[in-house]
Amino acid sequence: MEQHAPQSSRQSLKNISRKEICFMSETVVETHQLTKRYGNFTALDSLSIRVARGQILGFIGPNGAGKTTTIKILVGLSRPTSGSATIAGVDCSKHGARIKQVVGYMPDRFGSYDNMRVHEYLDFFGAIFRIPTRKRRDRIEEVLNITNTASMKDKYVESLSHGMQQRVGIARTLLHDPEVLILDEPANGLDPKARIEMRELLLKLAASGKTLIVTSHILPELSRICNVVAIVTAGKLRAFGSQEEVMARLCPQRSYEVQLAPDEILAGARDKLASLLLNNEGISISEAERTLRFPTSRSESELADVLSQMVQAGMKVTQFREVTSDLEDAFLTVAASTD
Amino acid sequence: MTDPFILHNPVLWRELAGRLRSSKTVLAAIAIAVVSSLLVILRWPTDATIDLASQGALEIFRPVAFAVAVAVMLLIPAFPATAIVGERQKGTLSLLLNSPTSTTQIFVGKLVGNFLLGCILFSVSLPAIFACYAMGGVSVNGHVLPLLLVLAGMTFQYSALGLWISTRSQSSEASLRSTYAVILCLALLSIGPSVLVGKQSGSTAIASQAMTTLSPIPALQGITGSQGTAQAMGVQSGWVWFVIVSVAIAILFSLMTIRMLDPLLLDRAKPAGKVLDSNAYAWWRRLLFLVDPKRRKSSIPFWLNPVMVKEFRTRRFGRLHWLMRLVSVCAIISLVLAVVATTGTVKWGVDRIAASMVILQIGLLMLLGPSLGANALASEVESGGWQLLRAAPISTWRILSGKLLSIALTLLLLLGATLPGYVTMAFIDPKVSGQVGNVLISLTVAAAMITLISACVSAYSRSTAVSTATSYTLLLALFAGTMLIWVFRGSPFGPVLVENALLLNPAAIAMSEIEAPGFNTYSLTPRGWYVGLVICLIAGLLLAIRTWRMTRPD
Numbered sequence: 001m002e003q004h005a006p007q008s009s010r011q012s013l014k015n016i017s018r019k020e021i022c023f024m025s026e027t028v029v030e031t032h033q034l035t036k037r038y039g040n041f042t043a044l045d046s047l048s049i050r051v052a053r054g055q056i057l058g059f060i061g062p063n064g065a066g067k068t069t070t071i072k073i074l075v076g077l078s079r080p081t082s083g084s085a086t087i088a089g090v091d092c093s094k095h096g097a098r099i100k101q102v103v104g105y106m107p108d109r110f111g112s113y114d115n116m117r118v119h120e121y122l123d124f125f126g127a128i129f130r131i132p133t134r135k136r137r138d139r140i141e142e143v144l145n146i147t148n149t150a151s152m153k154d155k156y157v158e159s160l161s162h163g164m165q166q167r168v169g170i171a172r173t174l175l176h177d178p179e180v181l182i183l184d185e186p187a188n189g190l191d192p193k194a195r196i197e198m199r200e201l202l203l204k205l206a207a208s209g210k211t212l213i214v215t216s217h218i219l220p221e222l223s224r225i226c227n228v229v230a231i232v233t234a235g236k237l238r239a240f241g242s243q244e245e246v247m248a249r250l251c252p253q254r255s256y257e258v259q260l261a262p263d264e265i266l267a268g269a270r271d272k273l274a275s276l277l278l279n280n281e282g283i284s285i286s287e288a289e290r291t292l293r294f295p296t297s298r299s300e301s302e303l304a305d306v307l308s309q310m311v312q313a314g315m316k317v318t319q320f321r322e323v324t325s326d327l328e329d330a331f332l333t334v335a336a337s338t339d
Numbered sequence: 340m341t342d343p344f345i346l347h348n349p350v351l352w353r354e355l356a357g358r359l360r361s362s363k364t365v366l367a368a369i370a371i372a373v374v375s376s377l378l379v380i381l382r383w384p385t386d387a388t389i390d391l392a393s394q395g396a397l398e399i400f401r402p403v404a405f406a407v408a409v410a411v412m413l414l415i416p417a418f419p420a421t422a423i424v425g426e427r428q429k430g431t432l433s434l435l436l437n438s439p440t441s442t443t444q445i446f447v448g449k450l451v452g453n454f455l456l457g458c459i460l461f462s463v464s465l466p467a468i469f470a471c472y473a474m475g476g477v478s479v480n481g482h483v484l485p486l487l488l489v490l491a492g493m494t495f496q497y498s499a500l501g502l503w504i505s506t507r508s509q510s511s512e513a514s515l516r517s518t519y520a521v522i523l524c525l526a527l528l529s530i531g532p533s534v535l536v537g538k539q540s541g542s543t544a545i546a547s548q549a550m551t552t553l554s555p556i557p558a559l560q561g562i563t564g565s566q567g568t569a570q571a572m573g574v575q576s577g578w579v580w581f582v583i584v585s586v587a588i589a590i591l592f593s594l595m596t597i598r599m600l601d602p603l604l605l606d607r608a609k610p611a612g613k614v615l616d617s618n619a620y621a622w623w624r625r626l627l628f629l630v631d632p633k634r635r636k637s638s639i640p641f642w643l644n645p646v647m648v649k650e651f652r653t654r655r656f657g658r659l660h661w662l663m664r665l666v667s668v669c670a671i672i673s674l675v676l677a678v679v680a681t682t683g684t685v686k687w688g689v690d691r692i693a694a695s696m697v698i699l700q701i702g703l704l705m706l707l708g709p710s711l712g713a714n715a716l717a718s719e720v721e722s723g724g725w726q727l728l729r730a731a732p733i734s735t736w737r738i739l740s741g742k743l744l745s746i747a748l749t750l751l752l753l754l755g756a757t758l759p760g761y762v763t764m765a766f767i768d769p770k771v772s773g774q775v776g777n778v779l780i781s782l783t784v785a786a787a788m789i790t791l792i793s794a795c796v797s798a799y800s801r802s803t804a805v806s807t808a809t810s811y812t813l814l815l816a817l818f819a820g821t822m823l824i825w826v827f828r829g830s831p832f833g834p835v836l837v838e839n840a841l842l843l844n845p846a847a848i849a850m851s852e853i854e855a856p857g858f859n860t861y862s863l864t865p866r867g868w869y870v871g872l873v874i875c876l877i878a879g880l881l882l883a884i885r886t887w888r889m890t891r892p893d
Binding site (some may be wrong): 097 | 636638639646649653654723726729730732892893
């Protein structure tokens with residue numbers, strides 16, 4: 001049936017994909033040589049990034065790397081020492097008032113008020129953003145539905161669970177329908193279920209055309225949702241691009257893992273493996289998992305030879321597998337190189 | 340030989356060492372030492388005449404004693420009031436309650452720690468007190484020892500009370516507010532009935548006299564030899580009774596606190612919130628609450644400042660439904676007082692009734708105002724809401740005006756609540772209408788001063804607890820400090836100094852306008868209003884500058 005789909009429908013699918021391509025290529029967030037100094041301390045050093053519409057940028061870095069400084073400049077809460085930052089064509093440092101209309105910002109602290117119900121909380125921020133009363137009422141219903149918090153609207157904000165508070169925080173950022181959402185640690189402190197729900201919500205928002213900048217320390221979580229990744233350490237951009245690009249640049253070698261039988265002596269096995277690989281650099285031992293791990297650039301057939309030689313040498317191999325590198329490995333590589 | 344129980348109490352040493360390391364404690368000690376020394380230096384005789392009647396030493400001893408007592412009243416309650424609630428907020432109370440240390444040990448550690456701290460603080464005034472003794476007119480047994488016992492009694496009582504309130508409170512700021520309110524009631528309101536009843540006899544007089552034992556003021560008047568003033572006001576009470584009552588109150592509240600200190604104290608569910616829109620008792624609730632807190636609120640209209648509405652709906656103290664109840668009670672009290680005064684059913688006199696109305700209003704302004712003002716910006720910074728406001732398209736002026744309007748309207752509402760009483764007075768006796776107008780202007784100036792000074796303190800503080808304590812201390816020093824100078828009018832303070840000091844105090848201006856006893860000799864209007872307006876302008880300017888800086892990009 002699918003093969004016989006009408007010409008017009010196929011055409012429209014083509015159109016959508018072409019539209020999406022245009023959509024994705026339109027730059028919404030751009031920083032150019034962005035630098036921030038506090039006296040002699042350089043918090044941010046020549047940061048240049050571009051994020052297209054509908055993309056999710058994962059902003060990664062250790063504490064004090066300059067993530068929050070960048071975010072503060074982007075939302076107009078801080079002025080750069082040099083360089084520029086624009087969101088939807090609006091200069092972040094020159095047009096502070098306009099930038100607040102195009103950005104929805106959720107800081108790492110929720111910012112709740114005592115004795116305030118969820119709908120009162122959203123109504124207050126709606127009034128702050130000067131959304132007309134009637135439109136505000138409809139918009140509150142809308143964002144409560146998007147974030148799946150409609151059932152919470154009469155509850156006091158401070159009585160909500162952390163996960164629910166984060167959802168209400170996102171609902172607040174959506175109130176004025178901004179083009180860009182900047183979320184500082186949205187998954188921090190969430191339980192696994194709430195984390196999955198948060199991930200789905202962020203993907204839904206990106207699919208609706210919002211551009212997202214998300215910081216997080218939970219890298220496996222980020223790797224599941226981000227199209228683009230920026231790794232920052234000590235104020236400098238160490239890697240930037242799609243996940244594949246970043247991985248290819250930072251983790252060019254594959255990693256293999258050999259699991260051995262419980263009666264195998266790991267140190268002896270490592271020496272044997274080193275002699276087969278003709279080096280022992282990078283072979284690490286995990287006593288608890290009874291594994292040896294090594295980085296390699298060898299082809300599949302060369303690795304098959306290594307395995308057969310290990311078996312012939314009397315090593316009791318229970319598993320021999322490739323360990324997929326992830327964002328965490330990329331980040332650790334960057335962190336190790338900058339230490 | 341067994342070690343004394345108290346000395347091996349880790350809570351005590353941590354409490355004491357922690358407090359002594361704090362810069363606030365050092366500042367408090369320096370303030371007490373400087374004020375008490377200055378009072379002695381200013382009045383130290385420079386001529387070579389011999390004071391045979393020994394009145395010179397007493398004239399110096401009197402203000403020193405009162406100044407130290409006021410310092411104890413203002414500075415010491417801040418420490419116990421935050422001792423337990425602060426631990427709970429930081430999460431260390433659960434660690435203490437789940438340790439082998441018993442609740443009695445925890446409490447005794449806290450109580451003794453705070454009591455010793457208080458003793459250390461007031462003992463810095465000992466050189467000034469002994470300077471009076473060295474002059475020859477002050478004895479150890481008759482003056483110094485009783486004074487130290489009264490100060491120790493105050494410290495003990497306020498520490499136990501502060502800890503009890505701290506155990507019951509949900510936040511440091513609420514605890515500070517309640518502690519100061521209770522201490523003010525104990526010190527000032529407890530002598531109110533006695534002042535009103537005067538030198539009458541009967542059971543009412545006996546009851547009102549018994550109440551004066553709660554206040555340190557009659558005890559201090561007895562020790563410093565100013566019984567004349569006390570007796571003129573109808574107040575008679577010895578210092579021994581004050582010490583006994585203080586210890587009894589401290590023991591009572593200590594036992595209550597020990598009973599409350601339990602791991603279950605931490606097991607309190609947060610109120611989830613419930614809306615009662617279609618409840619059968621909805622109209623009853625509206626009548627009872629005036630503004631029903633469980634009713635679903637409507638959207639903020641475009642013509643209202645959203646920050647102001649938010650403040651009325653959410654602030655920790657002074658939410659609209661409580662305010663309306665308070666205003667209703669004030670209106671009823673003022674009407675009753677006005678009718679009583681003007682119809683002459685009781686021979687209290689219009690001046691006394693009007694004075695008590697002014698005292699009631701100033702008391703309410705002082706109770707509500709500093710707390711509301713101190714919350715204005717500090718609570719926003721503390722809760723993280725300030726970051727959200729900064730990231731929203733709202734101007735500094737709109738934030739500031741919303742905050743100030745919410746405080747000013749509340750205080751004006753309170754002043755308005757007593758209007759029926761004044762109107763009744765002016766209707767029955769039209770001659771007082773001019774005075775009533777001037778009193779209301781003075782009270783409005785007082786409300787403006789309280790609002791702007793406390794909001795200014797709030798803008799420069801990082802936590803509501805610090806902001807609340809500082810605001811109360813500053814404003815009490817301004818309002819009660821100038822009254823203290825008035826109490827010692829004639830000696831040691833001259834009439835010019837007293838009049839100039841009273842110009843700073845709008846409450847005193849109001850009292851002089853209604854010709855309250857002791858204030859009718861001063862002419863403070865309109866100079867006092869101008870002084871008040873200048874203070875308001877300075878505080879307002881500092882507040883505006885600070886708020887503007889806080890909203891600017893870093």
